[in-house]
Amino acid sequence: MAQTPVLEVRNLRVEFPTRKGTLVAVDDISFHVNEGEVLGVVGESGAGKSMTGTAVINLLEPPGRIGGGEVYLDGRRIDNLPYEQMRRIRGRQIGMVFQDPLTSLNPLYTVGRQLIETIRTHTDLSEQGARKRALELLAEVGIPSAERRIDQYPHQFSGGMRQRVVIALALCVNPRLVIADEPTTALDVSIQAQIIALLKKLCHEHGAAVMLITHDMGVIAETADRVAVMYAGRLAEVGPVQQVIQQAKHPYTEGLMGSIPKVGHHTDRLAQIEGSMPRLTEIPNGCAYHPRCPKAFARCFAERPDLITQGATDVSCWLYDEELQRVEAHG
Amino acid sequence: MFAFIVQRMFQAILVMLAVALVAFSLFQFVGDPINNMVGQDATEEQREALRERLGLNDPVPIQFAKFVINTAQGDFGVSYRIGQSVDVVLADRLPATLELVFVAAILALLFGVPMGIYSGLHRDSILSRLFQTISLIGISLPTFLIGILLILVFGVWLQALPTFGRRGLIDIGGWDTGLLTIDGWRSLILPATTLALFQLTLIMRLIRAEMLEVLRTDYIKFARARGLKNRAINYGHALKNTLVPVITIMGLQIGSLLAFSIITETVFQWPGMGLLIIQAIQFVDIPVMSTYLVLIAFFFVMINLMVDLLYFVVDPRLRGERGGAH
Numbered sequence: 128m129a130q131t132p133v134l135e136v137r138n139l140r141v142e143f144p145t146r147k148g149t150l151v152a153v154d155d156i157s158f159h160v161n162e163g164e165v166l167g168v169v170g171e172s173g174a175g176k177s178m179t180g181t182a183v184i185n186l187l188e189p190p191g192r193i194g195g196g197e198v199y200l201d202g203r204r205i206d207n208l209p210y211e212q213m214r215r216i217r218g219r220q221i222g223m224v225f226q227d228p229l230t231s232l233n234p235l236y237t238v239g240r241q242l243i244e245t246i247r248t249h250t251d252l253s254e255q256g257a258r259k260r261a262l263e264l265l266a267e268v269g270i271p272s273a274e275r276r277i278d279q280y281p282h283q284f285s286g287g288m289r290q291r292v293v294i295a296l297a298l299c300v301n302p303r304l305v306i307a308d309e310p311t312t313a314l315d316v317s318i319q320a321q322i323i324a325l326l327k328k329l330c331h332e333h334g335a336a337v338m339l340i341t342h343d344m345g346v347i348a349e350t351a352d353r354v355a356v357m358y359a360g361r362l363a364e365v366g367p368v369q370q371v372i373q374q375a376k377h378p379y380t381e382g383l384m385g386s387i388p389k390v391g392h393h394t395d396r397l398a399q400i401e402g403s404m405p406r407l408t409e410i411p412n413g414c415a416y417h418p419r420c421p422k423a424f425a426r427c428f429a430e431r432p433d434l435i436t437q438g439a440t441d442v443s444c445w446l447y448d449e450e451l452q453r454v455e456a457h458g
Numbered sequence: 459m460f461a462f463i464v465q466r467m468f469q470a471i472l473v474m475l476a477v478a479l480v481a482f483s484l485f486q487f488v489g490d491p492i493n494n495m496v497g498q499d500a501t502e503e504q505r506e507a508l509r510e511r512l513g514l515n516d517p518v519p520i521q522f523a524k525f526v527i528n529t530a531q532g533d534f535g536v537s538y539r540i541g542q543s544v545d546v547v548l549a550d551r552l553p554a555t556l557e558l559v560f561v562a563a564i565l566a567l568l569f570g571v572p573m574g575i576y577s578g579l580h581r582d583s584i585l586s587r588l589f590q591t592i593s594l595i596g597i598s599l600p601t602f603l604i605g606i607l608l609i610l611v612f613g614v615w616l617q618a619l620p621t622f623g624r625r626g627l628i629d630i631g632g633w634d635t636g637l638l639t640i641d642g643w644r645s646l647i648l649p650a651t652t653l654a655l656f657q658l659t660l661i662m663r664l665i666r667a668e669m670l671e672v673l674r675t676d677y678i679k680f681a682r683a684r685g686l687k688n689r690a691i692n693y694g695h696a697l698k699n700t701l702v703p704v705i706t707i708m709g710l711q712i713g714s715l716l717a718f719s720i721i722t723e724t725v726f727q728w729p730g731m732g733l734l735i736i737q738a739i740q741f742v743d744i745p746v747m748s749t750y751l752v753l754i755a756f757f758f759v760m761i762n763l764m765v766d767l768l769y770f771v772v773d774p775r776l777r778g779e780r781g782g783a784h
Contacts, residue, residue: 184683186679186682186683214682214685214687214688215685216685217682217683217684217685218683218684218685218686219685222683222684223680223683223684225676225679225680225683227676230675230676230677231676231677231680232677232680233677233681233695233699234677234699234773234774234775235698235699235772235773235774236695237774244686244690244694245684245685245686248684248685248686248687248690249685280774280775282774282775293680296680296684297683297684
């Protein structure tokens with residue numbers, strides 16, 4: 128694995144200074160996305176998934192800020208770039224798709240104008256050239272009769288069609304990385320699969336790596352190559368998607384997988400993890416998951432676990448550290 | 459689009475008729491104008507003759523029909539006080555008010571819009587805070603006080619500007635304009651500033667609030683994520699989205715500038731319609747009062763019509779599916 132990952136995040140920390148002290152929304156997380164790879168990022172609401180994505184593209188809303196760590200794009204550090212340089216990277220090298228296609232497009236401009244504007248910001252294409260490119264893109268994302276649709280306004284498109292336009296906008300200058308922040312959450316269930324398939328296909332064709340943020344395990348299972356599970360702003364587990372789904376290592380991931388109802392099994396009560404994720408102000412010492420963890424032991428209350436490599440998976444749980452030690456002791 | 463304009467025109471006519479009814483009923487309810495017009499020792503015959511000449515003996519609906527027809531033709535009757543026909547009196551006063559309002563509105567826009575944009579974009583900068591503070595003064599001080607303070611500073615202490623009246627007029631085809639001479643501008647600047655100050659602060663605060671709101675929207679965040687230049691985001695995307703509410707308020711405000719320049723005109727003895735109407739009220743000069751009412755209503759209706767048309771230009775969502783799904 129000598130290749131440089133498209134995106135590498137090291138010890139990223141996102142903070143919100145408040146009057147009562149600093150809230151840490153994303154706490155010391157590290158991961159990478161390889162070329163052509165889809166990394167799924169899952170977790171409950173408030174686990175810091177979106178915050179991580181926003182921090183990578185450096186668009187945190189003040190007072191939120193990157194409190195530490197490094198972000199590398201193709202080996203180049205980007206988290207400390209001046210605004211103007213970072214602006215050139217946004218859209219050009221990192222595309223982003225947001226959750227709600229209904230509000231992502233400016234209602235007062237035609238979709239064509241928004242596409243052309245973006246293309247011309249990042250390339251030397253002429254107005255006509257950019258328009259031609261925009262038409263190709265619209266056709267590519269599956270918008271029928273693009274010639275006519277290009278001069279229409281966002282309100283003349285349905286939700287699914289708008290999300291296709293948003294994807295076209297995110298991909299219009301072939302970025303290296305696409306961050307898709309819950310791209311299907313606001314859509315009709317029947318459209319979701321289409322949009323995900325489209326996103327995956329296009330990113331593959333354009334050679335873009337994808338960071339797919341979602342809370343839908345089904346989407347992850349179908350789309351992602353690897354998956355990162357987040358809990359309370361921390362990384363619980365990162366690994367190949369099949370391994371994480373079938374042999375979850377972290378007790379939280381286990382609970383998460385256990386709580387997905389299975390078609391064909393009759394249950395009176397859905398499985399769930401007891402309790403709820405702590406607020407940012409009340410994250411406990413040690414492992415953030417220990418109050419809900421059925422396997423917690425003394426060390427979990429006191430010490431925060433680091434990522435421990437277990438085969439292809441990295442997991443932050445003391446269980447594995449101890450196992451390692453036991454194995455070593457016996458061996 | 460065309461159907462919409464026709465519909466709005468129709469509504470405008472209804473509004474004008476309603477206003478005409480109110481204006482007309484002034485004649486019916488505000489005492490007997492004859493008493494004000496003739497001397498105390500006028501005979502009953504003289505009174506009766508005048509009553510007949512003014513058409514005050516006709517049945518009320520006929521009087522109203524006559525009133526509407528005459529008004530529509532620009533015949534507003536004869537001023538009780540001055541004894542001249544009202545259209546002549548108004549034509550004499552209208553340029554003064556329109557110029558005052560025009561200059562005040564331009565001032566308000568010229569300063570209010572950039573100040574609003576600036577303090578929306580840099581809301582924590584010292585300059586924005588200064589603007590906010592000044593705007594608080596503009597909003598809370600009553601117009602007459604601002605006028606008097608300006609007179610005190612620029613007229614009395616600095617002796618730099620005239621404090622009353624309208625000078626340096628040049629007649630262009632029956633329109634007395636003060637905009638072509640230095641003297642005209644010198645006498646215009648204080649009243650126009652007084653009138654503009656409230657509007658300026660209102661526009662500034664409105665644009666600031668709208669900008670702050672729009673800058674938080676998803677499409678602005680998405681525009682940033684697409685790497686658009688700040689200029690394009692702030693002026694192309696954000697500002698345009700603030701325009702609909704701003705146009706609405708500005709339309710209303712220009713209407714009220716016309717209607718309520720009364721105070722400013724009184725403070726500066728500006729010979730416009732406001733001053734005329736104050737004098738008319740003191741003398742129960744009903745033809746002038748009712749004409750003023752109709753005229754102001756007409757201005758409001760026209761401005762609102764223009765505002766509606768501007769919506770069409772700005773916001774495609776209001777244009778319906780025209781050119782859409784066909």
